Amino acid sequence: AQSVAQPEDQVNVAEGNPLTVKCTYSVSGNPYLFWYVQYPNRGLQFLLKYITGDNLVKGSYGFEAEFNKSQTSFHLKKPSALVSDSALYFCAVRDTSGTYKYIFGTGTRLKVLA
Amino acid sequence: SQTIHQWPATLVQPVGSPLSLECTVEGTSNPNLYWYRQAAGRGLQLLFYSVGIGQISSEVPQNLSASRPQDRQFILSSKKLLLSDSGFYLCAWSGGGAFAGRDTQYFGPGTRLTVL
Numbered sequence: 302a303q304s305v306a307q308p309e310d311q312v313n314v315a316e317g318n319p320l321t322v323k324c325t326y327s328v329s330g331n332p333y334l335f336w337y338v339q340y341p342n343r344g345l346q347f348l349l350k351y352i353t354g355d356n357l358v359k360g361s362y363g364f365e366a367e368f369n370k371s372q373t374s375f376h377l378k379k380p381s382a383l384v385s386d387s388a389l390y391f392c393a394v395r396d397t398s399g400t401y402k403y404i405f406g407t408g409t410r411l412k413v414l415a
Numbered sequence: 416s417q418t419i420h421q422w423p424a425t426l427v428q429p430v431g432s433p434l435s436l437e438c439t440v441e442g443t444s445n446p447n448l449y450w451y452r453q454a455a456g457r458g459l460q461l462l463f464y465s466v467g468i469g470q471i472s473s474e475v476p477q478n479l480s481a482s483r484p485q486d487r488q489f490i491l492s493s494k495k496l497l498l499s500d501s502g503f504y505l506c507a508w509s510g511g512g513a514f515a516g517r518d519t520q521y522f523g524p525g526t527r528l529t530v531l
Contacts, residue, residue: 335519335520342503343525344525345505345507347519350519389457400472401466402464402474403509407457408457
């Protein structure tokens with residue numbers, strides 16, 4: 302079965318420190334991978350995606366993600382965290398079994414401490 | 416540019432009452448449309464998706480239904496709400512046709528439904 306795992310329910314990081322939010326996936330074929338951020342009582346906002354090409358993908362608000370095929374991972378990173386980055390982050394993968402569905406992880410809550 | 420609208424933003428309904436949530440997309444044609452429910456600010460549960468007018472795929476039948484009467488309109492309905500229907504409902508769209516499968520999924524602002 303195709304799936305996405307976000308192993309950490311919550312990640313705490315001090316402001317100014319680098320942050321990493323982990324994501325691993327399991328799909329057949331080439332994965333199309335996405336990261337979203339959600340602020341309280343808001344819809345999900347698209348951050349970045351990997352479809353093909355360079356394994357390091359740069360996105361909005363200074364975020365980037367590294368696609369690692371051998372480890373089936375797509376971790377979200379930022380060199381210097383801001384308090385305003387505190388939110389719920391979702392990793393997603395496009396289903397490759399012939400449907401038009403997107404499979405989401407359970408989400409990781411990021412808290413950036415001042 | 417494309418825009419997705421959802422209304423109402425919040426809704427409080429008694430158990431057993433009907434429900435109708437509406438979602439519309441502007442600035443694109445033939446989108447794939449999706450309804451998700453999010454409980455307690457955590458994971459997303461896919462409820463329905465549609466690849467065209469009148470074409471609805473149901474992931475979680477329960478007491479909810481969806482309809483797509485126009486190309487860019489997606490409606491979530493219920494005849495009788497249950498307490499367990501409370502949650503945050505999100506509509507989303509992605510490119511259809513030639514863009515299907517590679518395009519990003521974009522979300523609306525959501526509807527907070529409380530069933531009392």
